[in-house]
Amino acid sequence: MKKIKDERLIAQNLQNTRIAYIVQTIGIFGILGYEFFKNGMEGMTKNPLWLVFMLTAIVYNYLNMSVSVENEKRPKKPVKSFIISFVVVTIIAVAFGVLTSITPNFNWSDGLLIGGTIFVSGIIPISYIYRLRIKQQKDMEEDE
Template sequence: MKKITDERLILQNLKNIRIAYFIQTIGILGILGYDLVTKGVEGMRENPLWLVFLITTVISAYLSMNISADHENNKISPQKSLRFSLVVLILISIAVGFFVSLTNGFTIINGVIMGVILFICGLIPIVYIYNLRIKRQDDE
């Protein structure tokens, strides 16, 4: 197969892939929505499409971060942005942990666990985008 060199054809190919991805996502959401209505939340989460949907959403988000890091301007240093993001993440994690511990049937330990899980899940993309910004800064 010959590699496409015409920029118009490359752009059209990317648009076709985007449309196919959109239709595939709508189909997956439709199937999961049907499972949600007929089997409930647990039935929907048991469907293997749920895992496919989560994985593709996370991968799409990380790929979008890569593009957005290249597109931003250099007005704010990566270190300052990292510190601000960490402060916001810590405040959100503490608030969620506190409110979870106040919920009936949950203890302080449940709130701490939920806050730590949220912190770790938020820390991964923050560090990833920080590394992308540092890499872009080094390239310039």
């Protein structure tokens, strides 16, 4: 198979891939919606399509992060934005952990588990964006 070199064909190929992704996502939403109404939230999350949908959404959002960092109008200070984001995620995780632990039928280990999960889930994208901004800053310094 030959590699496509014409930019118009490359753009058309990307557009076709985008349309296929949209159709696939709508199909997954339809199946998961049916599962939700038939078996509730637990039945929907047990479906293997739930895992496919979540992985696809995560990969798509990470790919969009790199585009959004490169498309920032003014380069942001990576360390400052990392510290601010870190503090916000920590506050949110602690709040959820405390609120979970004081909820009836839950204990401190449940609060720790939920707070820890939220913290880790928040710190991974923050670290990724920090790395992207550091890389962008180094590339700009090399270009000057």
